[in-house]
Amino acid sequence: MAATRQTVAQTLEEVITWRPVLAPVLRSFEPLLTKQEDLVDELTESLKKQGMALPQGQPERMDQGVSLLAGASFAGFAPAVLTSAEKLLPLLCRMDAVVPYKEALEGFFLKSDKADAQQAEELVVAVASGNKKSLEGLAEKIDVDPLVLHFVAGFIVAPVLRALTALVVAAGDEAPWEVGDVWRQGYCPMCGALPTMGWMDKPSIDEKNAFLAGGGGKKHLHCGTCGADWKYRRGACPACGEEGSGVMELLRESGMAAHGERLDWCTKCKSYCPAVDLREREFVPNLDALALGMMHLDMVAARRKLKPVKPSFWNMF
Ligand SMILES: [Zn+2]
Ligand SMILES: [Zn+2]
Structure with a gap:
């Protein structure tokens, strides 16, 4: 299903209505x-x-x-x-x-x-x-x-x-790294950078027959450097590769509507990656703009002494 993709401006506009600060x-x-x-x-x-x-x-x-x-x-x-x-x-x-x-x-x-x-x-x-x-x-x-x-x-x-x-x-029906699910790394299959965002996909609809083809919720990572997206195992850490039950934890802001936004953080290496569950959102945001719009969670993470898997420009200076 071609879910409506938001532009940078639309993504930021939505974030601002939720977090005017x-x-x-x-x-x-x-x-x-x-x-x-x-x-x-x-x-x-x-x-x-x-x-x-x-x-x-x-x-x-x-x-x-x-x-x-x-x-x-x-x-x-x-x-x-x-x-x-x-x-x-x-x-x-x-x-x-x-x-x-x-x-x-x-x-x-x-x-x-x-x-x-x-x-x-x-x-x-x-x-x-x-x-x-x-x-x-x-x-x-x-x-x-x-x-x-x-x-x-x-x-x-x-x-x-x-x-x-x-x-x-x-150039192909699928990205080269999706073919045969050959790519299993936490870093980008295109450029090798660590991901800036994670996302869980929406349920997919079979376009010809209009029935539910998949329940959604598959985890993907997004590269803020080259824009590639790739599938990754839910229970694994993209930074250190540790995997198993209890390795990855979720951190959500308490007491506020989360809009599917959270941090996935690793209990082993204490690194985190912001993530969004698209099943909890109407529109598909521009992920690079959303990463910026989730900077309030970067601050929560910093207070907990967690470090970003990939530092972004707004915490560079
Ligand atoms: Zn990349
Ligand atoms: Zn880790």
């Missing part, structure tokens, strides 16, 4: 998240037109836990990075932490000669592989605070990777 921070990030959302569509089209070769799913490698983009060079991706930077950098450079590095960042991102193209591709490699060392090296070279470059690069590269993921998913 978050309005200022959600509104401040809304333009950025909306631009990213638009960019994914634009870049998907342009990568397609460019005839970009797509990474192929290799079942044996995936069986061993090797992500599709492991070792990718991202040659030819510089124009996509430039497009993304042109749209996002002006918004990012309005933020207090970024302002001091405006010129350095523009100098790096908004050029398009050959040497810069190579640097842009190296940046995509660094973000996609989560290579902190190489980001730090680059930050030093262009004289930008490494944390700021990490933040900015994450925002600019994400739509490029999400466009690539969209093309890979659209």
Whole structure:
């Protein structure tokens, strides 16, 4: 069933009616998240037109836990990075932490000669592989605070990777990692990053016969870096891989309507991942926007000394 998918704006609007206290921070990030959302569509089209070769799913490698983009060079991706930077950098450079590095960042991102193209591709490699060392090296070279470059690069590269993921998913009936349920890891089958969100699916309706084809509630993880979604075992921790009864616990906000929102946390390694049970919601939210809209639970988790499976930008500074 093609459940109605909410845009970034619709998702945030709904969250704000439930948690008006978050309005200022959600509104401040809304333009950025909306631009990213638009960019994914634009870049998907342009990568397609460019005839970009797509990474192929290799079942044996995936069986061993090797992500599709492991070792990718991202040659030819510089124009996509430039497009993304042109749209996002002006918004990012309005933020207090970024302002001091405006010129350095523009100098790096908004050029398009050959040497810069190579640097842009190296940046995509660094973000996609989560290579902190190489980001730090680059930050030093262009004289930008490494944390700021990490933040900015994450925002600019994400739509490029999400466009690539969209093309890979659209290329077959199923995503390569869904074929034969070959992927069993807690990290992303596409880029290898740890998940930013978990979600339980809605009951599915057989479209031709209009009967209930599945009860829903299957667990999936969502990658905030490249946008991939994949199935994962309910009782297992995506961070440490521990599995069994009593390993994963749920944390919900008490005394308020939860809208299916909760934290799944691991009693072994004390890491948590926000999650949403779509059976308890009318609409399917934009998961990247919802992750931001669940920051009140990040605060609850911090008080309990739990750490996020994947730190997000709003708890970076
Ligand atoms: Zn990913
Ligand atoms: Zn764990």
